[in-house]
Amino acid sequence: MSSVLYDTPGPRAKRRNVLVSVVFFVLLAALAWWIWQVLDDKNQLRWALWQPFTTSQAWTTYLLPGLTNTLKAAALAMIIALPLGAVFGIARLSDHRWVRSVAGVVVEFFRAIPVLLLMLFANEFFSRYTQVTSDDRPFYAVVTGLVLYNASVLAEVVRAGILALPKGQTEAAYAIGLRKGQTMTSILLPQAVTAMLPAIVSQLVVIVKDTALGGVMLGFAELLSERGTLAANYANVIASFVVVAAIYIVLNFALTSFASWLEGRLRRSKRGTGAVLGAEDMEELNPAAVGGGFGAGSAA
């Protein structure tokens, strides 16, 4: 194979590659062996510690309720953040300077703040100024923090999605006599939302990952904090970490794959303007965004 960095290997390069492969394999194997030894030494590999995950009890008592809470918080945050983000995204494109700049300041402010600070603040705010019970508070705080942060990220996505549409769309809408509001709601926004779908799904990965913060810092009973309860019960630190991490990986990998599938489908589709906001664009808008790059094995 050829890339920008190197030619198709000849006989000498092939031999060198084999040698490097062998050395690298030995290093990896040594690392794996060391990890195995330590785990064995610390009795972390005993079947008794892994066995709970083959029973339904560990799943129905800890993991599934935790996962449900994670998904509930993530879905709710996305559902609230989406319209909020759309409003701010459109406001940033307003013709009125005051609307534009105020929306801009709000969006940039919430994008600059760590989501953990927003969660901590929301938690304290709810405890002081509202009647939310202490059982529900972590959930409310996590969702509030996620909404504030992700609405500002989605505002940028909406803005980019609308800007990505060809200018002719607006011009044609004006030409047939639509007003600004009508142009936005019946011409630009529907197309922008379609173009944004892959980016929105990738943002869901970020939200799912951020719910874990609420679990550790606020005691929200999501997947990661349920891991703590489970590990306290079965004394299986390593096993519980491995299983919970695997659940996150499978979940997020599925979401990312879905996003790339959507992206490919939208890019190929003959209808529409062909404007698509993919995971790659997302990384520019939201530094913490994950996604894209799957299956793209090397620089080709």
Next chain:
Amino acid sequence: MARRRFERWRAPPSTYATHPEAREIVFDFLQGYDVLGAFWTTVQLTLLSAVGSLVWGTLLAAMRVSPVPLMRGFGTAYVNIVRNIPLTIIILFASLGLADIFGATMGASDFKVQGFRLAVLGLVGYTAAFVCEAIRSGINTVPLGQAEAARAIGLNFTQTLRLIVLPQAFRAVIGPLANVLIALTKNTTVAAAIGVAEAATLMKTMIENEAQTLAIGAVFALGFVVLTLPMGLLLGWVGKRLAVKR
């Protein structure tokens, strides 16, 4: 006209001068807390993790574009696994797994230093995946024709890399890397999960013990705006200036 309005607006707040105790009442929630010290820890976490993840991320990127399939596979697997795990898990595992079970005390004598170093380790491992992707995408922005032309005029591999490909890739990568750095700055707050005394940890303590919820929130929010905003503006400007125009 404008000046007169300004003066009229300015006149009242002489209360601080006439009643010195007013200042103490307004700002007394900061008493006894080392806010600057906490932010200094945040800055240290950011800088150390930035250097570490730049090194490890570059190595990973080199693996992902290398001609050796095993290294490519390792790089791809690492990036895809790490990017799909919450940072909170990684930081927590650094403390409960690496330190407690693997005995990685990081050469620290007390728990404070150990927690700090473990947090840096976790942040490096996590951020490196994003650095790797940024660098790889930078290499991908260099058109194939550039390297082909370089080889056609007789440059060898190292010359092609050093003179043609990397200078262009490096300049394309500044913008994406700036975004990673900003994300890293915000992500250092996750170190609060293992009790590192940085900004978020202090904010949690203060907000629970002091009455001025809003003021405390504002102080810490402002701290992060001050840290990340100039970073984004400066590096964004540098990145735009240096970008290769195609």
